[in-house]
Amino acid sequence: MSVMRIPGHEHQGPREVSLQEIRDLMGNCQLCPLGATRTNLVFGVGNPHARVMFIGEGPGRNEDLQGEPFVGAAGHKLDALLGCAGLTRDEIYIANVVKCRPPGNRNPKPEEIEACAPFLREQIRSIWPDVIVCLGNFASQFVLRTNAGVTSLRGRLHQTGHFVVCPTFHPAACIYHSEWQPLLEDDLRMVGAWLAEHPAEEAR
Ligand code: URA
Numbered sequence: 001m002s003v004m005r006i007p008g009h010e011h012q013g014p015r016e017v018s019l020q021e022i023r024d025l026m027g028n029c030q031l032c033p034l035g036a037t038r039t040n041l042v043f044g045v046g047n048p049h050a051r052v053m054f055i056g057e058g059p060g061r062n063e064d065l066q067g068e069p070f071v072g073a074a075g076h077k078l079d080a081l082l083g084c085a086g087l088t089r090d091e092i093y094i095a096n097v098v099k100c101r102p103p104g105n106r107n108p109k110p111e112e113i114e115a116c117a118p119f120l121r122e123q124i125r126s127i128w129p130d131v132i133v134c135l136g137n138f139a140s141q142f143v144l145r146t147n148a149g150v151t152s153l154r155g156r157l158h159q160t161g162h163f164v165v166c167p168t169f170h171p172a173a174c175i176y177h178s179e180w181q182p183l184l185e186d187d188l189r190m191v192g193a194w195l196a197e198h199p200a201e202e203a204r
Contacts, residue, residue: 013125013162014125014126014128015122015125015126015128017122017125017126018048018126019043019044019048019123019126019127022043022119022122022123022126023043025119025122026041026043026099026119028041029041029099029100029119031115031116032098032100032111032112032115032116033112034098034100034101034103034108034112035100037100037101037103038059038064038100038101039064039065039067039101040059040064040065040066040067041067041099041100042059042063042064042067042068042069042096042099042100042101043067043095043099044069044093044094044095044096044099044123045068045069045094045095046089046092046093046094047090047092047093048093048126048127049127050091050092050093050127050129051091051129051130051131051195051200052085052087052091052092052093052129052130052131052132052133052191052195053092053093053094053095053123053124053129053131053132053133054070054078054092054093054094054095054132054133054135055094055095055096055097055120055132055133055134055135055139055143056069056070056074056094056095056096056097056135056136056139056170057096057097057098057107057108057135057136057138057139057170058096058097058098058099058100058101058102058108058138059096059098059099059100059101060072060074060101060105060172061101061105062075063075063101064100064101069094069095069096070094073172073175074170074171074172074175075171077171077172077174077175078094078135078171081171081181081184081185081188082188084185084188084189084192085133085188085189085191085192085195086192086195086196087191087192093123093127093129095120095123096120097113097116097120097138097139097142098112098113098116099116099119100116107138108138113138113142117142120142124163128162129163130162130163130164130195130198130200131163131164131165131166131191131194131195132163132164132165132166133165133166133168133188133191134150134165134167134168135168135169135170135171136150136169136170136172136173137149137170140153140154140165140167140168143160143163143165143167144158144160144165144167150167150168150169150170153167154166154167154168154169154187155183155186155187156190157190157191157194164194166187166188166190166191167187168183168184168187168188169181169183169184169187171184
């Protein structure tokens with residue numbers, strides 16, 4: 001399977017910092033205004049040794065209340081779609097571009113993304129997944145360092161430094177645009193095929 005290479009992440013390697021240490025560093029984060037309006041900071045959840053990391057946009061209402069990513073309607077949709085990649089929720093790690101809910105589920109602002117970025121970068125370096133699945137525009141643009149939209153990025157795998165990146169639609173978007181769901185399923189099948197072609201080199 002051909003993978004498109006994007007320069008930019010070669011200079012950074014994995015880090016022996018644990019997710020708990022990163023969470024502790026965030027503490028009661030007030031680096032952006034979202035800290036004042038959140039109920040819970042939604043750090044991320046899942047397997048710290050995941051081969052596949054999913055990145056969403058930001059917590060919604062249910063996630064803000066429960067402190068876990070993708071537990072609401074978008075999460076149910078995601079759970080139902082993971083099988084397309086041959087994955088289960090315990091095998092993956094899920095985080096968001098911003099860790100606190102933007103009020104009324106508005107889009108995160110550039111300064112909020114900027115404030116949260118070091119924590120997501122550290123999560124990625126701690127987990128050091130083989131594949132990053134970017135759900136929607138915000139995650140795709142963050143990871144691939146582009147302003148291009150997910151519609152033009154999706155449908156193929158990209159490589160940036162160590163990571164194979166699959167930009168795809170956000171599952172919440174597929175609730176309103178049901179015609180996008182088969183495309184999201186195709187993208188996840190592509191991830192499953194890549195994983196099958198590249199078995200883990202060592203037990204993780
Ligand atoms: N949408 C996201 O992008 N992230 C969540 O955690 C929930 C919904």
